[in-house]
Structures are given as structure tokens and as C-alpha cells.
Amino acid sequence: MPGSEKPDEQQIRSLVARAQSGDARAFEKLLKLHQHGLLRFCRSMLGSSSEAEDVLQDVYLGAWRQLSTLKSSEALGVWLYRIARHRCIDHLRKRTPVPHDLHTEENSTGSVPLHGQRSTEIPETYAENRVAMLDLRRYVGELPQNQRESWVLKEIHHLSYASISEIVGEPVATVRGRIARARTTLAERMQPWR
The missing domain is CATH 1.10.1740.10 (RNA polymerase sigma factor, region 2, helix turn helix motif)
Structure with missing residues (x-):
């Protein structure tokens, strides 16, 4: 190796x-x-x-x-x-x-990495993006634990629904539902940033 x-x-x-x-x-x-x-x-x-x-x-x-x-x-x-x-x-x-x-x-x-400012990014845009990412991180942290862990495993770690199902010990349909609810909640909370 x-x-x-x-x-x-x-x-x-x-x-x-x-x-x-x-x-x-x-x-x-x-x-x-x-x-x-x-x-x-x-x-x-x-x-x-x-x-x-x-x-x-x-x-x-x-x-x-x-x-x-x-x-x-x-x-x-x-x-x-x-x-x-x-x-x-x-x-x-x-x-x-x-x-x-x-x-x-x-x-x-x-769960939501904050990336450094890119040289082409306007400072005001960078500041807005950073605040939006802080809000997203906070909203992810406020999700119910079972939704948060499933969302993080899917969206951040890019695991399959089947793998997440094995990790959390729940059926794939339950995992899909939790991720869908988490996505809906986060989309609603992040609406002002659109």
C-alpha cells in the first residue's frame, strides 16, 4: 500500500x-x-x-x-x-x-463544513454565505436525533439508503422518511436564504 x-x-x-x-x-x-x-x-x-x-x-x-x-x-x-x-x-x-x-x-x-473565502468571492458574499452555513449547521443540530443522523450519513457522508439502514437498524423506508422530513425542515428553515 x-x-x-x-x-x-x-x-x-x-x-x-x-x-x-x-x-x-x-x-x-x-x-x-x-x-x-x-x-x-x-x-x-x-x-x-x-x-x-x-x-x-x-x-x-x-x-x-x-x-x-x-x-x-x-x-x-x-x-x-x-x-x-x-x-x-x-x-x-x-x-x-x-x-x-x-x-x-x-x-x-x-456536518456542514465552512469553506474558506475564495479569492474571487466578494467579501460581502463570503460573509453572507458563512452566516447561511452557520444557520444551516444550527438547524441540522436542532433536528431530532434520528433525522439528523440519517441526513448527515446521506448528505455529508454520501452513504446509500441501504447502508444507512444497516447503521441505524431501521428499514430503508424509515430511513428515507427521516431524510425526507429532515430535508423538508431544513428547506423551510433556510427559505430566507434563497
């Missing part, structure tokens, strides 16, 4: 087999393939970068302990997201509610 290239399916199968045999380095390589997406997903679920990083460590530990339950290398991503989802839900249940200003933490949800 050369430096920055993504491994092919055969290499991933080999890494999974080695990891399941106890090879920690192979497991680490598998996690690196998904770490950015998992971190963004945890941020979107928890609304906090620091909490997401802590929970992600629990995800890694849980994945290592449950590695024998991974049935195929093709299911690795879905399997990791399912573990992450469960860890986030557990963390949310234990969390003491605290006020959270979404504007104070840089890219707190991880």
Missing part, C-alpha cells in the same frame, strides 16, 4: 484478516481509512469536537474488542459507523444538558 493511495478491496480484506488475527498495525491502517468520516459523524451527533474525539476513542476500542463480529471486509465502513452511532447515543444519554452556542465552536457539528 503506497503512502496516500487508498487500498483496494484485496488489500482491505488482507488488513481485516490480519487485524482479526491480532495485528494492531493492520487495525490502525483500517481505522485511518475511516477516521475523518467517523469524526465528522460523531461531531454531528454530539455537537462538540472535544466530545467527538473522546467518543471516537471509545469507538476504536469497541471496534478492536468486537473485531471478531465483522463478517466481511466490504461491511467495514457500515460496521464502524454502527459502532460510532451506538457510542454517540450512549454518550448523549449520559450527558448533562449544557447550553451550547453553535457559533463559538469551530465547525462543531462537522
Whole structure:
């Protein structure tokens, strides 16, 4: 596996087999393939970068302990997201509610990235776009948890409805409905920005 290239399916199968045999380095390589997406997903679920990083460590530990339950290398991503989802839900249940200003933490949800100003963008347009993205991030954070997680997995992580269904443990029709409701709510809330 050369430096920055993504491994092919055969290499991933080999890494999974080695990891399941106890090879920690192979497991680490598998996690690196998904770490950015998992971190963004945890941020979107928890609304906090620091909490997401802590929970992600629990995800890694849980994945290592449950590695024998991974049935195929093709299911690795879905399997990791399912573990992450469960860890986030557990963390949310234990969390003491605290006020959270979404504007104070840089890219707190991880669900709607704020891009830097482009050299061709007019400063006023950049400022408006940034405020719109902050509003969108806030509205995503206000969605019911089941809608938010499904919307983030579809719109940000570009997973299929079938994969999302596996991750959240609900039928595809339920996932489609949640995403549709989330899209409708977000479209209504973002109406002033059109």
C-alpha cells in the first residue's frame, strides 16, 4: 500500500484478516481509512469536537474488542459507523444538558463544513454565505436525533439508503422518511436564504 493511495478491496480484506488475527498495525491502517468520516459523524451527533474525539476513542476500542463480529471486509465502513452511532447515543444519554452556542465552536457539528473565502468571492458574499452555513449547521443540530443522523450519513457522508439502514437498524423506508422530513425542515428553515 503506497503512502496516500487508498487500498483496494484485496488489500482491505488482507488488513481485516490480519487485524482479526491480532495485528494492531493492520487495525490502525483500517481505522485511518475511516477516521475523518467517523469524526465528522460523531461531531454531528454530539455537537462538540472535544466530545467527538473522546467518543471516537471509545469507538476504536469497541471496534478492536468486537473485531471478531465483522463478517466481511466490504461491511467495514457500515460496521464502524454502527459502532460510532451506538457510542454517540450512549454518550448523549449520559450527558448533562449544557447550553451550547453553535457559533463559538469551530465547525462543531462537522456536518456542514465552512469553506474558506475564495479569492474571487466578494467579501460581502463570503460573509453572507458563512452566516447561511452557520444557520444551516444550527438547524441540522436542532433536528431530532434520528433525522439528523440519517441526513448527515446521506448528505455529508454520501452513504446509500441501504447502508444507512444497516447503521441505524431501521428499514430503508424509515430511513428515507427521516431524510425526507429532515430535508423538508431544513428547506423551510433556510427559505430566507434563497
